[in-house]
Amino acid sequence: MSETSIEAGTAAWSTTPAVTEHLERPELDSLQLWWRAANYLSAGQIYLMDNPLLREPLRPEHVKPRLLGHWGTTPGLNFVYAHLNRAIRQRDLDMMYVIGPGHGGPGLVAAAWLEGTYSAVYPDVAQDHDGLRRLVTQFSFPGGIPSHVAPETPGSIHEGGELGYSLSHAFGAAFDNPDLIVACVVGDGEAETGPLATSWHANKFLDPATDGAVLPILHLNGYKIASPAVLARIPDDELLGLLRGYGYEPYLVSGSVPEPMHHLFAATLDRCLDEIRSIHRRARRDGWVQRPRWPMIVLRTPKGWTGPSTVDGMQVEGTWRSHQVPIPDPRGNPEHLRQLENWLRSYEPAALFDADGAPVQRVKDHSPTGHRRMSANPHANGGRLLRALRLPDFRDYAVTVEEPGATTGEATKVLGRFLRDVLRRNAEERNFRVFAPDENNSNRLNAVLEATSRAWCAETEPDDEALAPDGRLMEVLSEHTCQGWLEGYLLTGRHGFFSCYEAFAHIVDSMVNQHAKWLKVSNRLAWRSPIASLNYLLTSHVWRQDHNGFSHQDPGFIDHVVNKKAEVVRVYLPPDANTLLSVLDHCLRSRDYINVVVAGKQPAPQYLDVEAAVVHCTKGIGIWDWASNDQDGEPDVVLACAGDVPTMEVLAAVELLRGHFPDLRVRVVNVVDLMRLEHEREHPHGLSDAKFDSLFTRDRPVIFNYHGYPWLIHRLTYRRRNHDNFHVRGYKEEGTTTTPFDMCVLNQIDRFNLAIDVIDRVPRLGPSAAYAREALQAKLIEHRHYISVHGEDMPEIRDWEWSAR
Structure with a gap:
């Protein structure tokens, strides 16, 4: 040549x-x-x-x-x-x-x-x-x-x-x-x-x-x-x-x-x-x-x-x-x-x-x-240029909750209004963008388009909506490209937010690997300044992908992220809109983390008013006393939950159990911060053994209804004193095009299977438990027959509200 x-x-x-x-x-x-x-x-x-x-x-x-x-x-x-x-x-x-x-x-x-x-x-x-x-x-x-x-x-x-x-x-x-x-x-x-x-x-x-x-x-x-x-x-x-x-x-x-x-x-x-x-x-x-x-x-x-x-x-x-x-x-x-x-x-x-x-x-x-040297350009050490976001008070966007479960709301739609105003407040600084692989509206974040257009410099047609060269919503149908843009944006000293269908977050698994490793090493270099966290919202999640079917059902991104170093990763499963607001406000203020937040977009019960949500999210895990009845002694069973749909099914199971067994003492523990389950030696958010035992007891059965693959909960808790009594239900690769509740039934995280599990694990319920068990199994049969005829869930499922007050 x-x-x-x-x-x-x-x-x-x-x-x-x-x-x-x-x-x-x-x-x-x-x-x-x-x-x-x-x-x-x-x-x-x-x-x-x-x-x-x-x-x-x-x-x-x-x-x-x-x-x-x-x-x-x-x-x-x-x-x-x-x-x-x-x-x-x-x-x-x-x-x-x-x-x-x-x-x-x-x-x-x-x-x-x-x-x-x-x-x-x-x-x-x-x-x-x-x-x-x-x-x-x-x-x-x-x-x-x-x-x-x-x-x-x-x-x-x-x-x-x-x-x-x-x-x-x-x-x-x-x-x-x-x-x-x-x-x-x-x-x-x-x-x-x-x-x-x-x-x-x-x-x-x-x-x-x-x-x-x-x-x-x-x-x-x-x-x-x-x-x-x-x-x-x-x-x-x-x-x-x-x-x-x-x-x-x-x-x-x-x-x-x-x-x-x-x-x-x-x-x-x-x-x-x-x-x-x-x-x-x-x-x-x-x-x-x-x-x-x-x-x-x-x-x-x-x-x-x-x-x-x-x-x-x-x-x-x-x-x-x-x-x-x-x-x-x-x-x-x-x-x-x-x-x-x-x-x-x-x-x-x-x-x-x-x-x-x-x-x-x-x-x-x-x-x-000086700074004109490419090896010393401050953009390549973006934390040196980072300015804190001007965030509105997330409490101003809260859903009014007077009684737990009596209000219905759409968590991501509520979040969209908050993000809209984050964009507005930081418009002059131009240091915040929203990234989504063609799914922003599908994920119910439409409100952001009230503050910005979609970035677009190619040709337009008369029917196009919200396209502009200076748009701050980045939508391209490539998870890789959205992730790469966001990483480059963060690493040069700005802030961002990435929403994605849960099942397809896996597309960027290896990119997350690289970014996590970058953060781990950077945290140990004194001359590298902290950067804004990489914030994911995974929605359109496994439990409401009943219409798209099996191909869209995979909650395993959480497992992948949890494999990374504890100093870098955080995983949150807020159960309702107000906890989602609290979690996202925290994530947008954080530095040098990969924050994974999983929340549904469909109408769902709302449990906590905003101040209760702040307290609960700050703790990351806690007993819901309004759903529990063991205040006068040790519970007979602990029903734990992490994720919006698993939480709803646990609460519905509590109602069923109280109807059949009024004297059964049930404790409900809700987990927002998944890393609280780890030991404090393994993760900065982990609980000591004493605190863990105070929540989950030392010797009572714990039925844990989890959003993702059940073995992750076992992995996080296997060293705990009461681990042998942990029985985890979650997604186990059972799915099809079906109804929302049937997705729960197929994977046995539904209220009927949970109640049956309690019956099987609490011996003192005695012979009368057999009749309750038969009634619950009959409801499962009725459910299967009903959806095969009507194509939707039974009214008592669709219209369920928490009422065990």
Whole structure:
């Protein structure tokens, strides 16, 4: 690949002297020098644990015993970084760098060290010989740093452990940041993932009048780990046509000879930045409202550029063999050691670092200063920019509850009015957005559209409703993209809220993994400031997906989240509208958590007035004395519940039991904060054994009606004294298209099965219990017959109200 060319769209640019000599010689030399330094440090991190400047011959003991890292993508990333630094200095740009090829981590660490940011946050990795030795040794080394871009890397917001999310993170960072340009390198392997393919469409949601810009740079180096990359193996006209179809103006820069490539990439970058500036000017000064065709760059370079050409007679540079460690055994193979030394010396480290081990002044001068350094951009440490939301008093939106269960309300519709006013109160600051994968109205959050439109920069039709470029409701039918936008938005110092159908939250399981890991590590870095929590509302949940059927029934997202570190995750199951308001107010004020809130959207009984809701949510778990009758002694049975539908069924079961057994002592315990069930040693919200026993007793049967999969409750409580008496009912993969109550019956969380369970587990009820049991089983048979004839639940079920007062 010796040719060098640049193309705009499908029309080739002529390689004239005006283009090929775009840079003055001092600029060219500065770029080349900085790039060499970054490449040297990147290779050194992969290989070296001593002798970092090769001031003596390289010996086996200077090389790490385990070679971990990815060289292939790194020199291309360093090349782009060098050019962005030039543009930042010349144009005084506010710019961030997001890279999809996360295992290019040694490049971003090298850049942060060259810019001085790394030494500022890690003083023991100073810009001297000892600091340089620590820099190379710590990489992929026990007690050191990972090989990918991670929270430990200054300037990063994008965890490189998983591919597919760089572009959605970049757009999330650009929303409501009008002066910010996010340069986003998309790897050609990453470009094969579904989330990345969808995220190209984010340009239809970026408002040039109020948002910043994203400059995508599709980096084609030809290979993944061992096989070709698809976009690198299709004709250029097909590739450019694809990208133009996505709505971009793509510029292709291709080559392998450094000097011409510097000229051509610099010319292309300048052209793209000029176009971005023109787009913003037309939108902000001239009121231009058409969707722009944003520029992007397609950069084709050899994989493993500037690395060893051949090893053991096999081509390495420009092939998949350079993907990770191009010279595999320098510690044990003398020829490999010689090749490694020759490769490293080809960068001329003596010309890059002074006698003390610091970068020479010419290298330092290539970097921007202060916050203009991409490694020190405050948006990449978003907590430093975070402003608290101006929240209305959630009590003003409360449902009036004079008697428990006597009022009906729709929890998420009530919440929608609260969110509407959160949007209104923070409209000027533009630091809060609502995200939903085409489900906002379905989830009964319609009221937010009274405060904002849906963000939309594509074409509109006369019948469209509530679409506008500056809308703050982000709806696209991709959970991945919504999640990526929200993460980018949070990580750069703003607040957000994500509502989703419960069953399809699983689509972002792995993204939640990555964000949870990011938070866990960030919490242990003193220089990382806390960010706003990632707040989920899971609704349209399992117990009211009777009409959509089995495919829409899955409460397992909770189980997935609970697997994450206790310091990061919180799970709430508010039983009614007022508890939902209290919980969401708390979540929107919190920092550095993943908050999962599960609440139904259908009309349902309301139990607690707002002040009682505040007390209950503050405790997270508690006895509902108005539903219990064991105040004068130990209960015969504890009926526990977590979730709105399981709570309603427990209360209905209590009424049935009181009708059959007036002297049965029943205690009702409701759980809002699921993590209260854990031991205090395992989770910050956990209960001590004494407090747990005071709620659930030490020896009485506990029938726990739970929203999700029952084994999670056993997992959370298995160390408790009374665990052997815990009998948990929940979703057990029984579902179909049926009635709401039949969903409960199929999974045995219904009132009749609960009452039967109590009868079976309380021996003192005696022989008379047999008649009650028969009557309850008859009701189950009657229910089955009724729904098969009428297609709806029995009136006594549909119209049930709590009356056991």
